[in-house]
Amino acid sequence: MIKKTIFTTILFFGLTMTYSQSTYDGIMTERIIELDSAQSHNTLRRIANDFERIALADETNWLAHYYTAYAYLQMAYTAQSEQVDGYCNQAENHLKNAEKIHPKNSEIYALYAYLYGAKVNVDPMARGAEMGKKSASYINLSIKANPENPRPYLLRAMGIYYTPKAFGGGPEKAIPYLEKALEKYKVFTPAFTNAPQWGKSLTEQLLSTSIKSK
Numbered sequence: 454m455i456k457k458t459i460f461t462t463i464l465f466f467g468l469t470m471t472y473s474q475s476t477y478d479g480i481m482t483e484r485i486i487e488l489d490s491a492q493s494h495n496t497l498r499r500i501a502n503d504f505e506r507i508a509l510a511d512e513t514n515w516l517a518h519y520y521t522a523y524a525y526l527q528m529a530y531t532a533q534s535e536q537v538d539g540y541c542n543q544a545e546n547h548l549k550n551a552e553k554i555h556p557k558n559s560e561i562y563a564l565y566a567y568l569y570g571a572k573v574n575v576d577p578m579a580r581g582a583e584m585g586k587k588s589a590s591y592i593n594l595s596i597k598a599n600p601e602n603p604r605p606y607l608l609r610a611m612g613i614y615y616t617p618k619a620f621g622g623g624p625e626k627a628i629p630y631l632e633k634a635l636e637k638y639k640v641f642t643p644a645f646t647n648a649p650q651w652g653k654s655l656t657e658q659l660l661s662t663s664i665k666s667k
Contacts, residue, residue, distance in 0.1 A: 477507055481516065481647050488524060489651065497528050501543075508550070515558070516647055518551035522564055523651070529571040537575045541568050559599035560649045566591035566608045588612065603637030607652045610634050614659055624663035631660040 484500050491497050501524035508517035522544040529540035545568060551561050569588035573580050589612070595605035610630035616622020638653040 477511055477514065477517075478646055481507065481520070485520065485647060488520065488527070491524075491527065492531075494528050494532070497524050500524050501528075505547075508547070513554060515551040515554035515561075518547040518554070519561060519564065519649065522547040522551065522568075523649075526564070526567055526571055529568075530574070534575050537571055541571055544568055557598055559595045559602045560604065562591045562595035562598060563602065563604040563608060566595060566605065570608065570612065585612065601637060601641065603634050603641050603656070604649065604652050606630065606634035606637055607656050610656070610659065614663065624659075624666045628660065628663045628667075631656055631663060635660060 480503070484503050487496070488500050491500060501521050504517050504521040504524065508514060508521060511517060525540045525544035525547070529537045529544065532540055544564075548561060548564055548568065552558070555561065566588045569584045569591065573584045573588070588608070592605045592609050592612075595602060595608075610627045610633075613622045613630055614624055614627035616626075618626075634656045635653075638656060641650070643650050
């Protein structure tokens with residue numbers, strides 16, 4: 454009985470490894486599609502866990518770490534203030550792993566900028582200067598690494614959009630930056646399967662709202 458159990462276990466893991474190696478891209482594609490419309494924390498956490506499993510199984514897969522981080526950041530942006538830092542810390546751990554695998558990557562830099570934007574939301578008055586500066590720095594790095602990547606332009610626009618008018622921000626001030634981001638999205642073509650391409654619908658939504666607020 455023991456020998457049979459050991460044999461079954463070895464067979465299971467062997468099949469799992471073969472199966473996983475041949476289907477990582479397909480599984481990731483399915484989860485990315487799901488991630489685009491996911492709203493509940495339970496769904497986002499499940500998706501994050503799935504990407505994390507791929508990252509553990511395939512140590513050279515920076516995208517798995519990237520999307521794990523992105524899922525946690527989606528949770529951070531809709532979480533209660535006391536939960537935000539926890540989600541951001543989990544996201545940051547995966548971004549560091551992604552950066553080790555693929556350094557000086559525009560998409561990873563952009564997600565760092567997104568992360569520090571989430572941290573600002575916990576306490577804008579206390580964190581705005583420090584975290585806002587870090588976010589802006591990563592936006593610049595992202596643009597420098599790939600000037601055609603639309604996401605850092607969106608993130609710059611979001612920073613202005615959500616800054617109070619009294620401090621020089623607001624939806625109306627964000628319009629030129631949102632328009633530039635949208636121009637980038639219209640001509641952006643993902644370089645490979647499962648490459649990041651999120652943000653266009655959000656850009657269009659924020660731009661529409663900004664124009665209506667004039």
